[in-house]
Amino acid sequence: xxxxxxxxxxxxxxxxxxxxxxxxxxxxxxxxxxxxxxxxxxxxxxxxxxxxxxxxxxxxxxxxxxxxxxxxxxxxxxxxxxxxxxxxxxxxxxxxxxxxxxxxxxxxxxxxxxxxxxxxxxxxxxxxxxxxxxxxxxxxxxxxxxxxxxxxxx
Amino acid sequence: xxxxxxxxxxxxxxxxxxxxxxxxxxxxxxxxxxxxxxxxxxxxxxxxxxxxxxxxxxxxxxxxxxxxxxxxxxxxxxxxxxxxxxxxxxxxxxxxxxxxxxxxxxxxxxxxxxxxxxxxxxxxxxxxxxxxxxxxxxxxxxxxxxxxxxxxxxxxxxxxxxxxxxxxxxxxxxxxxxxxxxxxxxxxxxxxxxxxxxxxxxxxxxxxxxxxxxxxxxxxxxxxxxxxxxxxxxxxxxxxxxxxxxxxxxxxxxxxxxxxxxxxxxxxxxxxxxxxxxxxxxxxxxxxxxxxxxxxxxxxxxxxxxxxxxxxxxxxxxxxxxxxxxxxxxxxxxxxxxxxxxxxxxxxxxxxxxxxxxxxxxxxxxxxxxxxxxxxxxxxxxxxxxxxxxxxxxxxxxxxxxxxxxxxxxxxxxxxxxxxxxxxxxxxxxxxxxxxxxxxxxxxxxxxxxxxxxxxxxxxxxxxxxxxxxxxxxxxxxxxxxxxxxxxxxxxxxxxxxxxxxxxxxxxxxxxxxxxxxxxxxxxxxxxxxxxxxxxxxxxxxxxxxxxxxxxxxxxxxxxxxxxxxxxxxxxxxxxxxxxxxxxxxxxxxxxxxxxxxxxxxxxxxxxxxxxxxxxxxxxxxxxxxxxxxxxxxxxxxxxxxxxxxxxxxxxxxxxxxxxxxxxxxxxxxxxxxxxxxxxxxxxxxxxxxxxxxxxxxxxxxxxxxxxxxxxxxxxxxxxxxxxxxxxxxxxxxxxxxxxxxxxxx
Ligand code: FES
Ligand code: FES
Numbered sequence: 001x002x003x004x005x006x007x008x009x010x011x012x013x014x015x016x017x018x019x020x021x022x023x024x025x026x027x028x029x030x031x032x033x034x035x036x037x038x039x040x041x042x043x044x045x046x047x048x049x050x051x052x053x054x055x056x057x058x059x060x061x062x063x064x065x066x067x068x069x070x071x072x073x074x075x076x077x078x079x080x081x082x083x084x085x086x087x088x089x090x091x092x093x094x095x096x097x098x099x100x101x102x103x104x105x106x107x108x109x110x111x112x113x114x115x116x117x118x119x120x121x122x123x124x125x126x127x128x129x130x131x132x133x134x135x136x137x138x139x140x141x142x143x144x145x146x147x148x149x150x151x152x153x154x
Numbered sequence: 155x156x157x158x159x160x161x162x163x164x165x166x167x168x169x170x171x172x173x174x175x176x177x178x179x180x181x182x183x184x185x186x187x188x189x190x191x192x193x194x195x196x197x198x199x200x201x202x203x204x205x206x207x208x209x210x211x212x213x214x215x216x217x218x219x220x221x222x223x224x225x226x227x228x229x230x231x232x233x234x235x236x237x238x239x240x241x242x243x244x245x246x247x248x249x250x251x252x253x254x255x256x257x258x259x260x261x262x263x264x265x266x267x268x269x270x271x272x273x274x275x276x277x278x279x280x281x282x283x284x285x286x287x288x289x290x291x292x293x294x295x296x297x298x299x300x301x302x303x304x305x306x307x308x309x310x311x312x313x314x315x316x317x318x319x320x321x322x323x324x325x326x327x328x329x330x331x332x333x334x335x336x337x338x339x340x341x342x343x344x345x346x347x348x349x350x351x352x353x354x355x356x357x358x359x360x361x362x363x364x365x366x367x368x369x370x371x372x373x374x375x376x377x378x379x380x381x382x383x384x385x386x387x388x389x390x391x392x393x394x395x396x397x398x399x400x401x402x403x404x405x406x407x408x409x410x411x412x413x414x415x416x417x418x419x420x421x422x423x424x425x426x427x428x429x430x431x432x433x434x435x436x437x438x439x440x441x442x443x444x445x446x447x448x449x450x451x452x453x454x455x456x457x458x459x460x461x462x463x464x465x466x467x468x469x470x471x472x473x474x475x476x477x478x479x480x481x482x483x484x485x486x487x488x489x490x491x492x493x494x495x496x497x498x499x500x501x502x503x504x505x506x507x508x509x510x511x512x513x514x515x516x517x518x519x520x521x522x523x524x525x526x527x528x529x530x531x532x533x534x535x536x537x538x539x540x541x542x543x544x545x546x547x548x549x550x551x552x553x554x555x556x557x558x559x560x561x562x563x564x565x566x567x568x569x570x571x572x573x574x575x576x577x578x579x580x581x582x583x584x585x586x587x588x589x590x591x592x593x594x595x596x597x598x599x600x601x602x603x604x605x606x607x608x609x610x611x612x613x614x615x616x617x618x619x620x621x622x623x624x625x626x627x628x629x630x631x632x633x634x635x636x637x638x639x640x641x642x643x644x645x646x647x648x649x650x651x652x653x654x655x656x657x658x659x660x661x662x663x664x665x666x667x668x669x670x671x672x673x674x675x676x677x678x679x680x681x682x683x684x685x686x687x688x689x690x691x692x693x694x695x696x697x698x699x700x701x702x703x704x705x706x707x708x709x710x711x712x713x714x715x716x717x718x719x720x721x722x723x724x725x726x727x728x729x730x731x732x733x734x735x736x737x738x739x740x741x742x743x744x745x746x747x748x749x750x751x752x753x754x755x756x757x758x759x760x761x762x763x764x765x766x767x768x769x770x771x772x773x774x775x776x777x778x779x780x781x782x783x784x785x786x787x788x789x790x791x792x793x794x795x796x797x798x799x800x801x802x803x804x805x806x807x808x809x810x811x812x813x814x815x816x817x818x819x820x821x822x823x824x825x826x827x828x829x830x831x832x833x834x835x836x837x838x839x840x841x842x843x844x845x846x847x848x849x850x851x852x853x854x855x856x857x858x859x860x861x862x863x864x865x866x867x868x869x870x871x872x873x874x875x876x877x878x879x880x881x882x883x884x885x886x887x888x889x890x891x892x893x894x895x896x897x898x899x900x
Contacts (some may be wrong), residue, residue, distance in 0.1 A: 007689030015435065022455035031402035032395020036527045039607045041836040044527060071395030080394070080416065087393040091385065091802050094810055095224025097391030097399060097527040127844040128835060131527045131577050132224050133813030135847040137806065
């Protein structure tokens with residue numbers, strides 16, 4: 001089976017019903033993608049498939065329809081995506097375990113909705129759980145990232 | 155203070171940790187500095203200046219032995235050392251260090267004594283200093299009780315200063331210049347002509363001389379780091395997927411393991427049939443362990459799928475199986491026989507209650523899982539008589555000892571590498587899962603084994619927060635609160651936890667009344683009694699421990715009485731408060747929230763206060779009644795901590811604590827049926843998400859001379875402040891968590 005992840009094509013001999021999450025973590029060593037619940041409730045496992053945010057724990061590898069982007073491939077090596085830069089600036093993370101998923105969700109939101117309302121931010125980001133309670137900082141960081149991205153495109 | 159005199163002798167020796175071994179001997183051992191655990195691993199040209207500073211030719215490493223669970227502990231510990239060492243945070247590496255008696259936690263034992271933290275009497279102070287000795291003697295290296303900062307405040311700055319002065323002495327020997335001519339900055343000793351001698355180059359010389367221990371700590375006016383916003387060293391890694399947690403440990407030849415043990419906690423496995431699992435792809439071995447069975451495979455998912463395919467016959471729960479029986483046990487525990495403590499008994503409560511019809515109320519708080527987002531995991535390799543363990547833990551010394559006994563080796567042969575944790579909230583004060591992982595690794599022929607619990611397996615074995623109940627009776631007179639009598643019943647958290655760690659638990663369990671008996675109020679007739687319910691489901695410390703339930707009970711009932719008296723909830727608390735720093739906290743939160751200013755129809759404020767872990771914290775919650783339920787708009791928080799070490803991390807911790815308190819209060823509970831926790835994933839164990847998260851405005855006060863922690867204190871006032879706001883808005887008094895049972899939230 002072929003799978004393209006973060007721009008690299010892999011040839012894999014695995015079951016088609018293995019969740020993408022475990023292919024990424026255990027077969028490809030992309031451990032920035034996190035396991036939290038396995039049932040599409042927490043969002044820690046979020047990746048993009050052709051730019052769309054999906055729960056990799058509930059996506060079977062055989063059903064992957066496009067190129068996969070993980071937190072490791074969101075920005076070019078050695079650089080930060082605007083969302084990541086905003087996460088650093090606001091020092092969002094506590095334990096940080098949910099943050100790969102939060103960042104992937106926020107990046108997908110801003111790609112589709114460059115100037116989201118507070119309501120749109122809350123709606124999209126409510127897909128992701130943070131047990132440490134970093135929501136106020138996530139809100140602020142999403143707004144900062146939206147501004148940076150808009151300035152960049154003007 | 156008279157309160158201290160009423161404490162029975164047996165409680166004097168108590169606490170959360172038994173003081174076996176005798177105080178005198180303990181004191182003797184205590185006076186000898188603990189051996190420096192870094193000394194053994196040094197090579198030529200390296201120096202371990204105090205157990206906290208390691209200097210090698212290629213860099214400086216600061217040792218941060220309190221576990222980083224996401225609360226920024228590593229950063230804060232490093233900051234305190236670096237302040238005195240004159241080095242920048244981006245010039246050092248951080249390492250949790252080996253488990254060692256040198257890293258004992260004295261602040262934790264101090265707060266375990268039966269003196270309110272506001273009590274600074276001689277007796278209380280003497281007791282606190284006596285307690286230091288046995289804790290150090292036992293070498294208890296624990297992260298918990300919001301003690302990282304109070305414990306390290308002096309110790310870590312001294313460690314930095316000792317290292318700095320020793321490096322100066324080394325530079326003096328090297329150059330022949332007197333120490334008084336030398337300065338330090340940016341990780342180097344500066345000579346009068348401006349020449350920089352980096353610390354790394356002085357390590358060899360520093361290692362040869364005795365450490366300079368006669369040091370003076372800097373005046374606050376000279377601080378570069380303390381109190382200033384700094385960038386946490388783990389932030390970039392945690393924003394790019396680069397941070398490695400225990401669950402990410404990968405070693406050559408490693409096997410991946412999954413586990414199922416009896417969801418009736420502590421129950422046996424009567425039998426199992428793994429015939430299907432054995433044939434599944436990637437399965438290497440089926441391994442029975444204590445109370446269950448594990449699978450070793452070549453991938454976590456294959457291991458989890460195979461372990462699910464095993465048919466298992468579970469034995470009964472060693473406790474009452476049904477939730478209803480647990481509540482009944484609490485209801486029946488308000489008896490003289492079960493009375494565990496009565497540390498607060500002012501005035502004449504019985505006489506006042508008898509003189510009129512008292513107001514009565516009953517409150518309940520459920521079991522709650524810790525459920526940090528990273529499921530429990532441990533990686534072990536057992537090879538050539540040596541055991542290596544990689545895991546996120548708050549109790550590395552217990553892990554070392556307990557795994558040694560499972561494997562049958564000496565603790566010295568067990569090496570614990572503490573990893574970054576994806577949250578804990580008290581969950582990592584337990585090590586059963588690591589012991590099971592050791593049983594699996596023993597069957598792996600020397601190969602490393604990473605055990606990852608599925609979310610369901612983790613939550614089935616989460617020793618949850620205590621279930622608790624309270625009954626209040628009180629009276630008011632002349633517009634004021636006159637009598638306040640609160641009884642609290644819960645099983646003993648400390649007994650449950652200590653038993654699993656193989657330690658005796660003596661005396662009263664102060665957690666049964668923590669956050670209630672020790673509040674700084676001068677109510678004329680004021681009594682708080684703790685009742686120890688029989689052991690039910692095994693329980694453990696959960697962020698803010700006893701105060702997580704007791705703050706809700708105390709502050710809800712006080713609010714009920716204040717409303718019955720017709721008084722203002724803030725004014726009356728201020729009138730009753732007899733502790734200056736706590737008054738200031740209440741006044742501040744009043745100012746911040748514009749308390750008393752009128753609000754539009756359908757909106758209201760509620761206030762609550764709790765002094766826990768020595769930190770007074772007050773919160774005002776503002777809510778709006780909407781057509782589809784209550785909306786939590788805003789929370790103002792003020793807390794007195796003596797010193798805010800890093801304002802960014804401080805704010806993040808307080809906001810997280812408030813969300814923790816509110817999120818569970820409205821939504822979450824763990825219940826038991828047939829001896830098993832019913833909520834085993836985040837679909838049924840619900841928690842606040844962003845759309846429900848209020849704006850949270852934080853202020854840290856620095857009026858007290860003692861430095862306090864902030865990880866837990868914002869939790870206890872959150873639930874009662876919300877319930878009090880909902881009462882103000884609707885007239886409905888919520889006396890049972892989770893509130894969603896009685897009310898909708900948007
Ligand atoms: S692990 Fe996929 S949503 Fe939680
Ligand atoms: S930062 Fe810990 S779960 Fe979000």
